[in-house]
Amino acid sequence: MKKYYKIGLMTALSLVLTVITVAQSPELYFQAVGSPVNPKVAMSWNRYHTNAGIADFCNRLAKAYPNLVTVSSAGKSVQGRDMLYLTVTEKGGVPDTQKPGYYVGANIHSIEIQGTEMAMYLAWYLCEMHAGNPFIQELLRDKVFYIFPTNNPDGREHFMTLAATPRSGLAPRDDDRDGLVDEDGFDDLNGDGERSQMRKRNPNGQYRTDPNDPRKMVRVIEGQQGEWDLLGSEGQIDNDNDGRIDEDGVGSYDANRDWGYNWRPNFIQSGADKYPFSFPENQAVRDFGLKHMNIAGTQSYHNTGGMVLRGPSVEGGGSEVYSREDDMVVDAIGKVGEKLIVGYRLVTIWSDMYTVWGGELDWWYAAQGAFVYSNELWNGNLMFNQLAPAATTPAAGQGQRGGQGQASAAPQFTWDQYDFDKLLLMGDAFIPWTETTHPVHGKVEVGGFTKAFSRLHPGFILETDAHRNTAFLIYHAYQTPKLEVTDIKVNDIGGGLKEVIATIENKRMMPTHSAQNLRYKIDPPNYIFLDGGTVVTGLIVTGAELDVFTEQKENPAKMEIPNIRGNSKLTIKWIVSSGSKFTVRVESVKGGRASAQSK
């Protein structure tokens, strides 16, 4: 885990430009509530960032907030790019690994790039609001955020620079087992970096241009002259002359079916590769996770569909089961997500969407013991005012329902991409039909919506949705355990003995140990130490009165508590034969540290 100091020329240049161009005068602005009025790191959250842009942001943030931010690399991608991550917390107290941690991953599917901006926005917002906001000060004092802007830097680069990126990373694979790798993928006929739609002029074709909208084609009806054959997606060339078209493009596996819990081979779970953790990007996150068992909550951003996804991803959870208590916590926090993020629904993966074997989310829950969500970002219902009567009555043939082939449980609003593009994006999302040459079909036209549309937020909605999702992550992170020793009483009980009675509270919703954590002993128990005297007996009070208890016979100065439930109190009673001033210390892998001294 080396620190990431490398700053490229462009980054250095932009640092200089930043100082010159965006040092802002406070007298120019008036604060809008909830946003920083004069951020040290000026950002525009209505655009997407390349890998260079991500590194630039991370380095600028760390430079502006050295007391809060560290930039590191967790490893390398297939193509050798750094797996950058930000550690965001108030430095100077206990080490970050002794605070409850919150992991954010994004963009594991290369075409799902906006999770990156959402993750970056979280880091930025925490830092820029910190100085003046007591809630965030407390949050960053108590907790640590580990923010991976992209889990798939290669795929992101490919998506932004080339046409037709696969869903996942870029490790070469021989999809059709002909001995060649990645030899026949999609083709970008006109070299515009887009895989558009393709049509060919034909007076007997099934389609004609919509007389009201040249972007669109409509089916000919009886008695009308045809104009076009629709040939489907751009390209469709048999590059290796094996008789099959586009059968082996770059990559073509699913890095979100690669995680080492409930993993299944490809014939059961399509997209799975050779074995769990086949890919260096996931290996890097896994190794990071194993060194950060303090991570108590996670978010893995995806798109699309407008969902706050919760586990399990397999019926019955495979071998992992959410206990009733875990379920209640996950639902309670998820319901808050539904309230905060306009248009999103809380959805259980296996029952409301589809079964996923070997997904990242289940690994964090079932192998690491964290409480986990995965937000499916963006939904078409954010396009129009859904309260307007017109929004629910689309013109014939124009309406589309729901997200992009995603969950049936996604909100079922009606929306029209053409209308949205025309009226709100002024046509920016549509690549006009232009003529080009196809090696087999001859003269064709390519055109259609850009890859930056449909699954991705348009700029003007990106910041809003980033903020709402960030607020949910902050709420989730806030609800990771917060342990405090709230009371210590010392009573003389005669015969040279004293009793020390300590109250330990978990002030947040999450328990220190999930059901899965307890079942498989993922973490050791919580330890509660009594320092400052000779401990004779240690008792865990189990009833409402102090005289109902369980005794810990061995090593009573270090009491072992399997779990401290959310919003609960725990009383420990020690009998000691020496000492007058006592310290009670709590050590919990996911609950952090707490201590207090007797009077």
Ligand SMILES: [Ca+2]
């Ligand atoms: Ca091949």
Ligand SMILES: [Ca+2]
């Ligand atoms: Ca193209």
Ligand SMILES: [Ca+2]
């Ligand atoms: Ca071929």
Ligand SMILES: [Ca+2]
């Ligand atoms: Ca082939």
Ligand SMILES: [Zn+2]
């Ligand atoms: Zn995805």
